[in-house]
Amino acid sequence: MNAASRRRFEPREIVEPLCRFGDLVDGKSRGFDPLGEGRDTMFLVRRGDAVHAWRNHCPHYDRARMAWKKDEFLDPSGEQVMCFAHGALFAIDTGECTLGPCLGQSLTPVEVELRDGAVWVKGFYEPGFRR
Amino acid sequence: MRIIGPDELIFGVDDLDACRTFLVDYGLTEVDRTEAGGSYHALDGTGVTLRRRDDPALPKPLPTASMLRKTIYGVEDQETLDQIAAELDKDREVVREADGSLSCRDDLDFALGFRITTRKKLDLPAELINSPGARPGRGPNVIGANQDAEAKPRTLSHIVYFVPDMDRMTQFYIDRLKFVVTDKFTNTGPFLRPQANFDHHVLFMIQTPAYMQGLEHLAFHMQGPTELMLAGSRMVKMGYESFWGPGRHKFGSNWFWYFNSPLGTHVEYDADMDLHDGEWVERETPMSAEAAQLFLFENVEKWAPGGPPPGKKD
Numbered sequence: 001m002n003a004a005s006r007r008r009f010e011p012r013e014i015v016e017p018l019c020r021f022g023d024l025v026d027g028k029s030r031g032f033d034p035l036g037e038g039r040d041t042m043f044l045v046r047r048g049d050a051v052h053a054w055r056n057h058c059p060h061y062d063r064a065r066m067a068w069k070k071d072e073f074l075d076p077s078g079e080q081v082m083c084f085a086h087g088a089l090f091a092i093d094t095g096e097c098t099l100g101p102c103l104g105q106s107l108t109p110v111e112v113e114l115r116d117g118a119v120w121v122k123g124f125y126e127p128g129f130r131r
Numbered sequence: 132m133r134i135i136g137p138d139e140l141i142f143g144v145d146d147l148d149a150c151r152t153f154l155v156d157y158g159l160t161e162v163d164r165t166e167a168g169g170s171y172h173a174l175d176g177t178g179v180t181l182r183r184r185d186d187p188a189l190p191k192p193l194p195t196a197s198m199l200r201k202t203i204y205g206v207e208d209q210e211t212l213d214q215i216a217a218e219l220d221k222d223r224e225v226v227r228e229a230d231g232s233l234s235c236r237d238d239l240d241f242a243l244g245f246r247i248t249t250r251k252k253l254d255l256p257a258e259l260i261n262s263p264g265a266r267p268g269r270g271p272n273v274i275g276a277n278q279d280a281e282a283k284p285r286t287l288s289h290i291v292y293f294v295p296d297m298d299r300m301t302q303f304y305i306d307r308l309k310f311v312v313t314d315k316f317t318n319t320g321p322f323l324r325p326q327a328n329f330d331h332h333v334l335f336m337i338q339t340p341a342y343m344q345g346l347e348h349l350a351f352h353m354q355g356p357t358e359l360m361l362a363g364s365r366m367v368k369m370g371y372e373s374f375w376g377p378g379r380h381k382f383g384s385n386w387f388w389y390f391n392s393p394l395g396t397h398v399e400y401d402a403d404m405d406l407h408d409g410e411w412v413e414r415e416t417p418m419s420a421e422a423a424q425l426f427l428f429e430n431v432e433k434w435a436p437g438g439p440p441p442g443k444k445d
Contacts, residue, residue, distance in 0.1 A: 099195070
């Protein structure tokens with residue numbers, strides 16, 4: 001295994017911002033693949049001046065992917081995160097499951113910060129792709 | 132009791148447009164589209180019907196996140212319908228609908244319908260392969276690889292329910308509707324086929340807590356593994372979320388590829404499922420990743436060897 005593919009499967013610091021805050025559409029979600037694994041492993045939801053960041057892992061199954069299409073992580077009302085595997089709903093701000101297969105469980109948060117008008121992942125980021 | 136399998140699944144959804152787009156991109160044909168919803172068919176006329184969640188004509192929803200509102204089974208003839216009515220009349224309300232179909236609920240409150248099947252008989256070629264030692268599936272100059280092949284789902288294959296009481300549900304389908312267990316994952320659930328279908332399963336169940344009750348997935352049969360791969364890779368290219376696959380299951384032997392969907396359930400392509408008759412003796416094994424599949428792959432972007440070495444300095 002070469003250095004590049006080894007890095008792909010190890011936690012590391014993300015040295016580039018995910019995106020500019022202004023590029024996020026208010027009330028919408030967007031997926032990101034910070035380690036270049038070939039699949040979005042986290043997503044952001046912008047609500048006004050706030051941004052919420054969650055891993056693309058439904059707590060129902062190990063590393064289950066949630067969107068139904070690229071960047072589509074919210075229910076039709078845009079008020080909750082939805083897992084399109086089985087319809088589970090989650091609060092956008094707390095990640096807590098409110099209905100469906102994951103009741104009593106929560107989404108996994110990603111620590112992010114806003115700096116210089118951009119969204120940055122703080123600390124080490126774990127790969128999310130199944131191996 | 133000559134039940135064939137699910138003919139139609141009815142959903143009550145919030146985002147009709149997203150569901151319509153998904154089902155058409157998946158490969159079903161839109162045969163009906165109104166303000167109220169639409170119908171989406173495989174080649175034999177089996178399929179999915181969409182309605183708005185608050186449509187008063189729909190059976191009441193489950194108290195969970197499931198959007199499935201009714202499973203309608205196709206049966207061979209009126210005699211079978213009469214048998215089902217006589218059997219289920221004993222302990223539940225069975226409604227005779229204006230179109231001649233029956234409506235009721237099963238022992239765990241899933242809404243069911245039964246009607247004389249509306250399936251069209253298909254007369255289509257299997258996937259044709261060439262294998263040394265065997266008579267060629269394709270003769271000289273017949274090409275196997277076609278990037279633009281249609282890859283349409285042929286028929287509704289099976290459904291999988293999350294159920295809070297697997298044993299009670301299994302007994303209902305066996306005792307009352309004469310389904311047969313082909314194989315079983317211990318503590319997970321049984322694979323069931325009805326009397327008028329040799330497919331390994333048209334119904335599978337997964338034991339879960341009550342708050343999960345609903346539809347785990349639905350699946351349509353494709354022509355063969357190549358069409359399954361073609362259809363699935365097109366879905367990925369369109370931005371849809373692959374959930375599991377492509378791979379090949381052990382029980383049932385069917386190839387599989389599952390996608391998330393705006394219907395709040397997985398939608399699967401399957402191909403080349405085993406057939407069984409009354410001679411078959413059921414197998415049982417604990418559910419595990421090893422038991423669930425012969426092999427599992429993951430789609431990646433197309434790549435080919437060639438071009439300049441990436442490390443080369445000029």
